[in-house]
Structures are given as structure tokens and as C-alpha cells.
Amino acid sequence: MPFDSDPLLFWLLAAAMTALALAFLLPRLWRGLPPRAAVSRAATNADAYRAQLADLERERDAGRLTVRQHAEARTDLERRLLVDAAEEAPRPARTGGTHRTAVVVSIALPVLAAGLYALFGDPDALRSGRAERGFDGGYAERLAAPGMRDELLRHLERNPRDGRGWVLLARIDFAADRFAEAALAFEKALSTAPKVATDAGIWCEYADALGMAQGGRLAGKPREVVMRALALSPAHPRALEMAGSAAYELREFESAAGYWRQLLAQMPDGSAAQRELAAAIARAERLALVAGSMAPRAAQ
Numbered sequence: 001m002p003f004d005s006d007p008l009l010f011w012l013l014a015a016a017m018t019a020l021a022l023a024f025l026l027p028r029l030w031r032g033l034p035p036r037a038a039v040s041r042a043a044t045n046a047d048a049y050r051a052q053l054a055d056l057e058r059e060r061d062a063g064r065l066t067v068r069q070h071a072e073a074r075t076d077l078e079r080r081l082l083v084d085a086a087e088e089a090p091r092p093a094r095t096g097g098t099h100r101t102a103v104v105v106s107i108a109l110p111v112l113a114a115g116l117y118a119l120f121g122d123p124d125a126l127r128s129g130r131a132e133r134g135f136d137g138g139y140a141e142r143l144a145a146p147g148m149r150d151e152l153l154r155h156l157e158r159n160p161r162d163g164r165g166w167v168l169l170a171r172i173d174f175a176a177d178r179f180a181e182a183a184l185a186f187e188k189a190l191s192t193a194p195k196v197a198t199d200a201g202i203w204c205e206y207a208d209a210l211g212m213a214q215g216g217r218l219a220g221k222p223r224e225v226v227m228r229a230l231a232l233s234p235a236h237p238r239a240l241e242m243a244g245s246a247a248y249e250l251r252e253f254e255s256a257a258g259y260w261r262q263l264l265a266q267m268p269d270g271s272a273a274q275r276e277l278a279a280a281i282a283r284a285e286r287l288a289l290v291a292g293s294m295a296p297r298a299a300q
Contacts, residue, residue: 062266062268062271062273152168152172153169161192163193166189166192167185169185171205173185173209174205174209174212177212179212180209182212183213186206187206200229200233200238203228203229204229207242210225222246223250226239235266237266244284253288254285257288260280260284
């Protein structure tokens with residue numbers, strides 16, 4: 001959950017995980033770990049990390065993981081990567097020159113971790129998808145930790161153009177059912193940070209907060225915001241789902257079915273989410289036929 005201005009929280013967590021890995025790894029290197037074995041292990045872990053990240057992205061895009069569950073799984077994966085790199089390192093016989101290796105690794109590991117994150121990670125992962133209520137994993141509880149919101153507000157007073165900070169504040173308020181406040185924070189983020197304003201996922205979250213603030217309805221401004229998200233990313237799964245829901249709410253059944261058909265094409269065959277959406281499309285199509293057959297009668 002990064003801020004645009006090198007957020008204290010994100011980088012402290014990253015530094016802590018790196019320090020933990022070094023605490024395990026450096027004593028072993030100091031006793032004599034061949035550099036070749038360390039490089040081989042790092043390469044193996046990087047390959048596994050990349051594959052598991054891809055699996056998480058597919059799960060999120062298919063709707064089987066909420067954005068917050070995806071973020072938690074990603075955090076756990078990164079932590080395991082660092083810890084495994086230390087715990088699984090082989091213990092060969094001690095050799096000379098390993099003190100120099102330990103020093104090099106102590107410098108290179110943080111750089112390597114940052115490089116892997118830049119290449120294979122997604123610093124904006126939290127920003128995409130809808131912030132859903134009732135999710136599992138305890139993410140909301142961590143966001144609502146005592147003092148978290150106050151600390152963030154102090155940060156934003158010092159850095160009012162920190163778009164990611166406003167997004168995080170909005171998510172904290174959304175998780176606490178302060179939907180109007182969340183909508184205002186999303187609006188602030190979108191108006192102050194050009195990078196945030198190009199993210200269709202954030203626009204969807206903004207529409208969600210607006211809709212919840214008006215009793216769960218997407219008509220009006222929430223729908224306008226969803227259409228803005230679709231303009232930025234016509235195939236965005238969450239935007240398509242919300243656009244269909246908004247159209248269905250307004251009894252525009254054929255339009256709703258059209259949006260959902262585009263979303264259906266992105267889902268894995270045979271998944272529960274695909275079956276549920278297919279049923280919703282069929283229902284919308286039946287209602288569209290009924291509405292179409294009644295139109296001529298109303299005109300007579």
C-alpha cells in the first residue's frame with residue numbers, strides 16, 4: 001500500500017523483512033556459504049515467486065480473490081520468499097573469503113529485493129478492484145489499528161498531494177463503513193495525483209464508496225464514475241461488473257447483459273463465478289425480452 005512520497009509504513013515493512021532475511025542469511029555466509037549456491041537459490045526462488053505472483057493475479061482477475069485478499073496473499077508470499085532464501089540455504093564446508101561475500105550480500109540483497117519487486121511486483125496492487133465488505137483475512141482490522149488513521153492524517157497534512165495516501169485513507173474509511181468520508185478521500189486522491197487518476201480500479205472504488213453512501217445504489221454519480229473507469233480501461237473486470245449492475249438497477253436489461261457478457265468472456269470456464277454470472281446474464285436477457293414485448297402495447 002504505497003504512497004507516492006515514499007510512505008513510511010510501506011518502506012519500514014520492506015526494510016524489516018529485508019533485515020529479517022539478512023539476520024538469517026549473514027551468519028551462514030560468515031561461516032562459509034559458496035556464492036554460487038546462493039545465486040542458484042536466489043534464481044530458484046525468483047522463478048517460484050514469479051509463478052506464484054502470476055497465479056495470484058489470475059485468481060484476482062477471475063474474481064476468486066478480493067483486492068484485499070490478493071494483497072494479503074502477496075505480502076505472505078514476499079515474506080516467505082525472504083525467509084526461505086535464508087532457511088533453505090545449504091551449509092557447505094567453511095572456506096576463505098566468505099567474509100567479503102557476506103558484506104557483498106548484505107548490500108546486494110536489498111538491491112536485489114527492490115529489483116525483483118520492480119520487475120515482478122505491482123506497487124499499485126491495492127488500488128485495483130473493488131474494496132469489498134465482509135472479506136476474510138483481517139486486512140480491515142490492520143487498517144483500523146489504533147492510531148493508523150490519525151498517523152495517516154498527519155502524513156497527509158504534511159503531504160497533501162500524496163495520492164496514494166488519500167487512497168489508503170479512503171480504504172480505511174470504507175472498511176469502517178464511513179462511506180461518505182471514503183468517497184471524499186477518493187475524490188481528493190483522483191484530483192491531486194495524475195497517476196492515480198489513470199487507474200480504472202481506483203475509479204471503481206470511488207464509485208463503490210459513492211454507491212454505498214447512497215444506500216447501495218449505483219444510479220447517478222456512481223454510474224458516471226464507473227463509466228469513467230470503463231473509458232480508461234474498457235475491459236476492466238470490476239468496471240464491467242459495476243456497469244452491468246448499474247444498468248440492471250435502472251432496468252436497462254439489454255445493456256446490463258452486454259456488459260456482463262464482456263466480463264464472462266474473461267472468466268475461467270467452469271468456475272463458480274462464471275456460472276453465477278451466466279445465470280445473471282440469462283435473467284437480464286429474459287427481462288429484456290419481456291420489456292421489449294410490452295413496449296408496443298404501451299404505445300397503443
